Amino acid sequence: MSHENSPEQNNNSDQVERQRSNRKEHGISKVLLSFLGSMELAISLFVVVGIASIIGTILQQNQPYNTYIVKFGPFWFEVFRSLELFDIYSSWWFVVLLGFLLVSTSVCIYHYAPPMIREWRQFRLNVSAKSLKLMHSSGSWLSQNNPQKSAQFIQEKLANGGYQSRLKNEQGVITIAAKKGSANRLGYIFTHGSIIVICLSALYDGNFNLKLREVAGQLKPETRDLFASEVPDISRLKAHENHAFRGSANVPEGSTTGLVFLQMRDGFLVQELPFTITLNDFRIEHYESGMPKSFESDIVIQDKESGEKISKTIAVNHPLFYKDFAIYQASFDDGGSIMDLQAWSLENNSQKIMPFKQVVGKSSVIPTSKGDMKLELVEFKASNVQPNPKAKETGRKFKNMGPSLTFRLRDSSGQAQEFINYMLPVEQEGRYFFLSGVRSSTSEPFRYLFIPADDVNSVKRFFDFRRLLNNKQEMRRIAEKTAELSLQSSKALDPQVITQMAVVMQRLVELFNQGGFDLVMNDINEKVPEDKRKDVTDSYFKVLQTILGTVYLEVLQKDGVDISKNITPTQEQYYDDLVNTMGILTNYNAPFFLQIKSFEHKEASGFQITKSPGKNLVYLGCVLLCIGIVLMFYVAHKRIWIIIEPDNKTESESGSKILASGSGDRHQREFALEFQALSQLLDKHFSKN
Amino acid sequence: MSMTSQDMNNLFEKQSFLSKLNLFDWGWAALLLLSTGYVWQQYSSLMDVYEAGILFFTSISIIAWGWLWKPVRLYSISVALLSLFAISLYGNDLALKDTNFFLKFLISGESAVMWMSALYVLATVAYFIGLIIGSEFTNKTASAMTWSATVMGLVGLLVRWRESYLIHVDVGHIPVSNLYEVFILFSIITALLYLYYEGKSKTYNMGGFVLLVISSAVAFLLWYGFGDRGASEIQPLVPALQSYWMKIHVPANFVGYGAFALSAMLGVAYLIKDSMIQHGRNGAIINRIPDLDTMDDVMYKSIALGFAFFTLATILGAMWAAEAWGSYWSWDPKETWALIVWLNYAAWLHLRLTKGWRGRPLAWWAIIGLFVTLFAFIGVNMFLSGLHSYGEL
Numbered sequence A: 001m002s003h004e005n006s007p008e009q010n011n012n013s014d015q016v017e018r019q020r021s022n023r024k025e026h027g028i029s030k031v032l033l034s035f036l037g038s039m040e041l042a043i044s045l046f047v048v049v050g051i052a053s054i055i056g057t058i059l060q061q062n063q064p065y066n067t068y069i070v071k072f073g074p075f076w077f078e079v080f081r082s083l084e085l086f087d088i089y090s091s092w093w094f095v096v097l098l099g100f101l102l103v104s105t106s107v108c109i110y111h112y113a114p115p116m117i118r119e120w121r122q123f124r125l126n127v128s129a130k131s132l133k134l135m136h137s138s139g140s141w142l143s144q145n146n147p148q149k150s151a152q153f154i155q156e157k158l159a160n161g162g163y164q165s166r167l168k169n170e171q172g173v174i175t176i177a178a179k180k181g182s183a184n185r186l187g188y189i190f191t192h193g194s195i196i197v198i199c200l201s202a203l204y205d206g207n208f209n210l211k212l213r214e215v216a217g218q219l220k221p222e223t224r225d226l227f228a229s230e231v232p233d234i235s236r237l238k239a240h241e242n243h244a245f246r247g248s249a250n251v252p253e254g255s256t257t258g259l260v261f262l263q264m265r266d267g268f269l270v271q272e273l274p275f276t277i278t279l280n281d282f283r284i285e286h287y288e289s290g291m292p293k294s295f296e297s298d299i300v301i302q303d304k305e306s307g308e309k310i311s312k313t314i315a316v317n318h319p320l321f322y323k324d325f326a327i328y329q330a331s332f333d334d335g336g337s338i339m340d341l342q343a344w345s346l347e348n349n350s351q352k353i354m355p356f357k358q359v360v361g362k363s364s365v366i367p368t369s370k371g372d373m374k375l376e377l378v379e380f381k382a383s384n385v386q387p388n389p390k391a392k393e394t395g396r397k398f399k400n401m402g403p404s405l406t407f408r409l410r411d412s413s414g415q416a417q418e419f420i421n422y423m424l425p426v427e428q429e430g431r432y433f434f435l436s437g438v439r440s441s442t443s444e445p446f447r448y449l450f451i452p453a454d455d456v457n458s459v460k461r462f463f464d465f466r467r468l469l470n471n472k473q474e475m476r477r478i479a480e481k482t483a484e485l486s487l488q489s490s491k492a493l494d495p496q497v498i499t500q501m502a503v504v505m506q507r508l509v510e511l512f513n514q515g516g517f518d519l520v521m522n523d524i525n526e527k528v529p530e531d532k533r534k535d536v537t538d539s540y541f542k543v544l545q546t547i548l549g550t551v552y553l554e555v556l557q558k559d560g561v562d563i564s565k566n567i568t569p570t571q572e573q574y575y576d577d578l579v580n581t582m583g584i585l586t587n588y589n590a591p592f593f594l595q596i597k598s599f600e601h602k603e604a605s606g607f608q609i610t611k612s613p614g615k616n617l618v619y620l621g622c623v624l625l626c627i628g629i630v631l632m633f634y635v636a637h638k639r640i641w642i643i644i645e646p647d648n649k650t651e652s653e654s655g656s657k658i659l660a661s662g663s664g665d666r667h668q669r670e671f672a673l674e675f676q677a678l679s680q681l682l683d684k685h686f687s688k689n
Numbered sequence B: 001m002s003m004t005s006q007d008m009n010n011l012f013e014k015q016s017f018l019s020k021l022n023l024f025d026w027g028w029a030a031l032l033l034l035s036t037g038y039v040w041q042q043y044s045s046l047m048d049v050y051e052a053g054i055l056f057f058t059s060i061s062i063i064a065w066g067w068l069w070k071p072v073r074l075y076s077i078s079v080a081l082l083s084l085f086a087i088s089l090y091g092n093d094l095a096l097k098d099t100n101f102f103l104k105f106l107i108s109g110e111s112a113v114m115w116m117s118a119l120y121v122l123a124t125v126a127y128f129i130g131l132i133i134g135s136e137f138t139n140k141t142a143s144a145m146t147w148s149a150t151v152m153g154l155v156g157l158l159v160r161w162r163e164s165y166l167i168h169v170d171v172g173h174i175p176v177s178n179l180y181e182v183f184i185l186f187s188i189i190t191a192l193l194y195l196y197y198e199g200k201s202k203t204y205n206m207g208g209f210v211l212l213v214i215s216s217a218v219a220f221l222l223w224y225g226f227g228d229r230g231a232s233e234i235q236p237l238v239p240a241l242q243s244y245w246m247k248i249h250v251p252a253n254f255v256g257y258g259a260f261a262l263s264a265m266l267g268v269a270y271l272i273k274d275s276m277i278q279h280g281r282n283g284a285i286i287n288r289i290p291d292l293d294t295m296d297d298v299m300y301k302s303i304a305l306g307f308a309f310f311t312l313a314t315i316l317g318a319m320w321a322a323e324a325w326g327s328y329w330s331w332d333p334k335e336t337w338a339l340i341v342w343l344n345y346a347a348w349l350h351l352r353l354t355k356g357w358r359g360r361p362l363a364w365w366a367i368i369g370l371f372v373t374l375f376a377f378i379g380v381n382m383f384l385s386g387l388h389s390y391g392e393l
């Protein structure tokens, strides 16, 4: 179990080394200092800081507050917020904890360093034979030589072993004090001193000053979604107002900015820069798999005062350092690509919507039968590379699905559905389809709608077909025509039967239009007794197929296809796909299909701009820390003492008695071996006492 | 870690380090210098100042390493020969991986890792058998298997490095970029640390315990790399990882992880032996496990080594972050967990040094420390999201 005093320490005449300085401290300050410098406090701080840090990694930090409210409910949200758990690492209490660690380490140095420095400079010649004999490693020998000669010999040997030594001659008794590895002591000072250097410089680089000003009411983070120019002065920082910061800026191609945003909890501050950044060009390269391989920006920095200009290309891992600032390539984004869109209505009482242009990141209002809907363009991707399912046959591992647009449709109550539409048709078993994915929350996968592409690679024929089905007048005409044609063969040209059939046809088409084949089936199941169902179903579907076929032919004819000849297999296949897609449209549940007609791609580069004057000090601290640790672990502080007394009992009558002893402080094991080596050496030259 | 008395014997006689070197040592140095010279002569036109510096620094470091720890010489030579053989078999055709006999079954990146895995598991079993029956021969076999596995592991990584370039020059990168690759690294570093200790202390009986953690790593590796995830496939690097820093930051980290793992396994052995003794069971097997003080001492040395490397790695990581993300410390989960691991071992070291703790409590703590370390190492990638998004599970 834990031994308060290890055996090493007990017998260790070196014990002074571990003792604190015996500075005169009185009363409260003494109690306070000994508390602050205590190992118990230090270890508790290690543990508490550790646990606080763990919380910060489990609870995602600095998310929009809404996310937290949804996750924890309003009550816990409020509790967590008041504990500053959403931004732990810059919370008051966390900084105070680190402060304590800092103070504790400082006090610790204050206590231990002075005796250590003394220790490392002193040879400690004042030892008594008695204390030497108490040490772990000791031995005594007799020599024929006189003390001086023995001492000289031993000092030489000690020097070989890397020991520095001092010698004292007191009334013929020679004491040699030798030591090596004093740098170990320096290691302690470096290691602990470096912690102070690192913490202080990092604190200087942090946003502590902003928090203080916030408390003083001089600053207030902006939480609204405003343009930088609209942000009031209380959330703004002038170019030279802030000695250290870390902010971000998204700059679209061809644009210039002179400010960055500093995030603070759920809000932000606008920090003005003493220079402007212009993004001339942004380039991105991709691997075959579509993953970004590299991205870089050609930027121009212009000093606001001197007008001096610097052009440079920055890339990930290759920042630009300008004065005290560093500008990093952090990310990329859409810089407001302009989309040329066409909405094809999917509603039964369809209205035609004119083509329109909309910028990615912006929203617009689109009238539908269920009221106005907000169309928000979320993300545009110029390419979508995916693993190729036919990698084996084609020899290409990936295929590009082309541009895609992600958007949301929000109704008046705020409910939104998310869509992803691809601009180009995608091949499936030799046919081409326009894909549109839909989902009602971002945690779900997309469900896809496949709209077949017609002869001219467009969705037009599909929607023409739909529009015709929705046109009551036209449908009556077509239904009557079809009924007449199909009854012709049965030779019973009763006009009433024809009308009846036409009515059935129209109704079936209507059902089909509202809910596909499923709805037709449901209708039959509801209305027809079970024993007749099969017959009715067969004949209804036949009728439905006939009329849909006729409608299709009319659509083809309007498109200028000569339908007097047989239609081609492709056209037939198109019809099948068309009818299938129509049948599942209800699941798509959207008022329109948004077609991407063309686009103008604009990219934006995400920069991280920092000013961290403490950085070099942090690095200095790091170097000290490394050196300190190596010294502490791998340089062993060892001492050897030798006391040589004249000995008249030897044959030569001028011999000497040698007492040797030593200690290896924290490295007793190695020292024991080392002392053994010394003993063996002394054995060779002297006789054992 | 621990010196033997032989090393010390001549400490107090005047003798320089160099004069202690024998003919083999000089031969070793000459071999390395010659190969370095050859590489320089062939490729110097393609190198910039840094790369030339790295080449010579590496070469000198390996010479010194081989002088200080002799088995390194045979180890490096085997690794070099096997890797060069594999690379020369490949030429410029990656497809040979599936057709060439040697590559397919022995030394393609993947096959070598398979051999490594098999050998480590066998060695674990052999060490335990050795411990139980007390057979010197079995122990030596186990040790030889561990060495071979470690050779194959490093060959696997080096060949994989080459393979990544054969896929495409743009894809080429040092294989320390995803969990599959770093698990290989972890296994071989832990094994090397153990082998060093084994060689110095001449006891084989800790082998089983240490190799247990390596075998677990291997199990993870096989599941992760060759299961559905196919993580053993070489993937190109995202831009943030394309940096020189990665080459030093990651290996330094893994020396830390390896050393912490070693100390934890010693902790396990310590606790087993200690409680056996307390229960008065004093069989031959228990006696074969090294004595408690020795294990305690090695546990400390191992944590100290780990702490030193871990500190260095964290600092390198901070410098890299400063270059890639614009901030040397951004409280990203991976960084934060590195701090937690670091504080944990700092507390451990302080308790031992200033409070004089020894034995059981510290052994337990070292074991818990391994779990903390493991979380920092894989847990963060599995459960937390952040900037270190490589190698997600």
Ligand code: HEM
Pocket (backbone or CB within 6 Å): A018, A037, A038, A039, A042, A101, A104, A105, A106, A108, A109, A112, A188, A191, A192, A195, A629, A632, A633, B304, B346, B349, B350, B353, B354
């Ligand atoms: C984050 C803060 C700290 C770090 C990283 C740190 C690190 C270290 C390290 C690495 C060692 C060497 C252990 C060894 O040689 O095995 C050490 C020793 C020591 N530390 Fe700390 N330490 C910290 C804070 C403190 C504090 C607050 C105190 C005072 C209560 C303290 C007192 C000591 C003492 C007395 C030693 C032993 C020195 C010796 O005997 O040579 N440390 N520390």
